[in-house]
Amino acid sequence: MLVLGIETSCDESGVALYHTGRGLLAHALHSQVAMHAEYGGVVPELASRDHIRRVLPLTRKVLAEAGCQISDIDAIAYTQGPGLAGALLVGASIAAALGFALNVPTLGVHHLEGHLLAPLLEANPPEFPFVALLVSGGHSQLMRVSGIGAYETLGETLDDAAGEAFDKTAKLLGLGYPGGPALSKLAETGQPGRFKLPRPMLHSGDLNFSFSGLKTAVLTLVNNQPSDPQTIADIARAFQDAIVEVLAAKAVAALAATRMTRLVVAGGVGANRQLREGLSARAAKRGFRVYYPKLEFCTDNGAMIAFAGAMRLQHGAGERGGAFTVTPRWPLEQIAPML
Numbered sequence: 001m002l003v004l005g006i007e008t009s010c011d012e013s014g015v016a017l018y019h020t021g022r023g024l025l026a027h028a029l030h031s032q033v034a035m036h037a038e039y040g041g042v043v044p045e046l047a048s049r050d051h052i053r054r055v056l057p058l059t060r061k062v063l064a065e066a067g068c069q070i071s072d073i074d075a076i077a078y079t080q081g082p083g084l085a086g087a088l089l090v091g092a093s094i095a096a097a098l099g100f101a102l103n104v105p106t107l108g109v110h111h112l113e114g115h116l117l118a119p120l121l122e123a124n125p126p127e128f129p130f131v132a133l134l135v136s137g138g139h140s141q142l143m144r145v146s147g148i149g150a151y152e153t154l155g156e157t158l159d160d161a162a163g164e165a166f167d168k169t170a171k172l173l174g175l176g177y178p179g180g181p182a183l184s185k186l187a188e189t190g191q192p193g194r195f196k197l198p199r200p201m202l203h204s205g206d207l208n209f210s211f212s213g214l215k216t217a218v219l220t221l222v223n224n225q226p227s228d229p230q231t232i233a234d235i236a237r238a239f240q241d242a243i244v245e246v247l248a249a250k251a252v253a254a255l256a257a258t259r260m261t262r263l264v265v266a267g268g269v270g271a272n273r274q275l276r277e278g279l280s281a282r283a284a285k286r287g288f289r290v291y292y293p294k295l296e297f298c299t300d301n302g303a304m305i306a307f308a309g310a311m312r313l314q315h316g317a318g319e320r321g322g323a324f325t326v327t328p329r330w331p332l333e334q335i336a337p338m339l
């Protein structure tokens with residue numbers, strides 16, 4: 001079964017072709033970062049309009065790369081939510097129109113299910129069950145994943161998501177948008193230990209997070225320190241040390257609480273090198289294994305949507321006839337179990 005996947009939930013148009021027998025055949029991405037940069041954040045209306053321009057050319061590109069014809073497509077998966085309503089509507093309506101024209105089923109996919117399952121695209125995928133640390137721009141959660149569609153939240157952020165904390169802190173440090181990768185790069189040149197920031201909820205005894213106080217602590221530092229480049233880098237380092245320690249410690253606690261030995265890290269913050277190193281060091285010491293998607297599949301992409309959709313479509317999910325739905329707010333636990 002050849003599945004076309006379309007991701008348009010935020011500021012990246014991602015398209016991919018996944019074959020249930022042959023694996024991922026092709027994927028392509030257009031990032032809108034340059035377009036939104038001058039506004040300091042994502043402008044939803046501009047995002048929607050840009051998705052309209054990108055999805056069909058990206059679809060042609062993946063078909064050509066995979067050596068497939070449009071008529072070879074057996075089903076289409078699109079991101080149904082969560083995300084920006086207008087942006088989601090673009091992917092959903094293009095999927096529905098193509099599905100109607102080709103007379104193939106279409107299926108709305110949960111964006112976070114896509115992120116959670118992205119490590120299964122790799123050569124040595126984790127077996128179920130596993131604990132997933134899902135850390136993106138909009139979400140920070142620890143999940144128990146017992147199988148496809150069987151997700152239980154073990155803990156989550158009470159305020160900002162980890163990626164959001166990176167982005168907001170980066171803005172405070174004058175690093176522009178999107179700040180996460182820039183802050184992370186700068187932190188690598190920072191001196192560890194010059195500043196010490198709090199580790200929010202490290203000893204809370206549960207698996208929840210809270211990151212908004214960290215941003216305020218950074219603001220206080222910024223206001224009370226000189227603004228030379230080394231100081232800014234040292235503050236970035238202090239921020240990254242704090243957030244990585246909390247994420248890694250809570251992930252380890254989730255493994256202990258569930259008596260599991262496999263940890264999957266998904267979402268944009270999973271691209272963070274220091275987080276990866278921190279988790280690898282703990283894994284070596286405590287005997288668990290960490291699985292990551294490829295860097296390009298940590299952040300938003302079409303491959304994870306094609307894959308998550310394919311897992312369900314091959315079991316009969318999906319509808320023909322051009323109907324579509326978007327669900328801008330959609331808790332992961334409310335998605336349908338596997339048929």
Ligand code: KG4
Binds near residue numbers: 137166179270271299
């Ligand atoms: O998963 P994603 O692409 O989009 C959402 O679904 O939110 O995650 C984007 C988030 C942004 O907040 C971005 O700043 C953050 O992931 N991010 C990083 C890194 N790369 C992306 N944060 C820290 N370090 C990175 N290397």
Ligand code: ZN
Binds near residue numbers: 137267268
């Ligand atoms: Zn995402």
